[in-house]
Amino acid sequence: MGSHGRGSAVLLLMFFVLINFQWRSVEGRVYKVGGSQGWGFLSYQKFSSVKYKAGDSLLFIYPRYIHDVAQVGSLKDYTNCVVSKGAKRYTSGKDKIDLKKGWNYFICSVPGHCSSGMKLKVQAF
């Protein structure tokens, strides 16, 4: 390989490094809720200890028709398991939801599920 070829290889490498860097900074990290178990009746305390940033996202994997994900807007709704009008509901079974700065509240809106512990709140910085 001549010096020209080596230069191209370095440029190409830099290109990929930059692309990767941009992708990471724009997209943020993706955290899979519940690990290999996915979104379900689990304790998420451990999961909640991660330090999240705005722009990171949570990936909710679950059997659709059994569960869903509702993003509720307040601690009150979260605590009382209420899906207010205007709350976003996700039902695909594979939902990637971006975190906004501050608290983000998620519950399953299927009756009885949230009150049985199927809820998650995370704070993004």
Ligand SMILES: [Cu+2]
């Ligand atoms: Cu559920």
